[in-house]
Amino acid sequence: MPKERAFQALAILLAVVLLESVLLGVLWLRWRAAVAREPADALTIPAGNLIRQAYPEVDFSFIYPGQSPEEIDLIQREAFALPYRYEAFTGFCITPTNGRTVTVTDAGFRVGAAARPWPPDQTAINVFVFGGSTTFGCGVAGRDTLPSALERELQRACPGGRFACYNFGCGYYFSTQERLRLEQLLADGHVPKLAIFVDGLNDFYAPHGIPEFSARVARAFPGAAPFNLPTITSAEQANALCESMLNRYRAHVRMVIALMREWDFQLLIIGQPVPFFEFPRTPATYPFPLPTRQHPFAAAAYDRFRQRAASGEFGAQFLWCGDAFASAQSVMYADSIHYSPEGNRVLARVIVERARQRGLLKL
16 A cells, blocks of 8 residues: 555656646747747837827927928827838848838938939939938928938038938937948949938937847747847946947047048048937927936036047047037927927038038048
8 A cells, every 4th residue: 555655646746747848838939939029029119109109298390390281290200100120230220111291212211302323323412421310310201300400501611512422320220220321332343422421419428339129030940049238337447338339439439530531432430419408498399398218327427528529539530529419499309319390400500600610521
């Protein structure tokens, strides 16, 4: 009897172990399936007008004068409904699309007020503009983006030429990705007459220098360790991270200048305006809450960027335009962080005026 009971207990234990193994196997398979699905699920764009949902009290007719509520709704929906896809070296890019207010070509640029040929027409003065979502123009139609406004201002300043501005802005891109995009274009034989980089916000947004979506990409590799950015727990760590980011940006500037010299194009590097700094925030100029939680480093340390720029360490091609909205009396932003049509016009005017004053436009 004791032997029989021992065998029964052993059989029960073995059955429990087998059942647990099966359950663990099922859970593991479900977890792996969830991980495999997560990148696609995580990049799914929520339905609806995200801007209206975020700021239900804002009267957007003042930001888009002369446009109907239906037109405004379409602009806001289309600009934030663009999915991303994998791209070598930069990590990702915006999927080509052909909407009513947003068109992104297979070559990777957003169409502005008028379609531009690709490859570029070599008889035109071709200008490649790089930056993040503020350059791409989230929240504005193609004709109202910063590169479109720059094209008009450059044409006005240099009426003897025929300008064609190509908008290579992409959401989340910071200086390293922008430079890689330029390098890809140069390697493919597309050399601009003028390259313009619009920088600041996203370098502070990604102070570790790690592109957006990197954690999802890392999970594609078997045995990948957890992808966690270091946690900042003290003022000393925050200060060190900020200095590291600005040093990396200085290295970026040096590399872009080296490309300029080797490929013989002109260059402008712009320190862009942000709503946290050198901007008179009033209900008339900024009817939004400040996005300090999403952009804590820009909110806390943008003045350090200005100081480093004022010291001259970013080179002769750098133009500080962080104060472009310092005298604003109308709305410069289409939401809490992206420029409005008027904001893009003002910034373009400031960029071209300061570039001419410095003798940086020899087109």
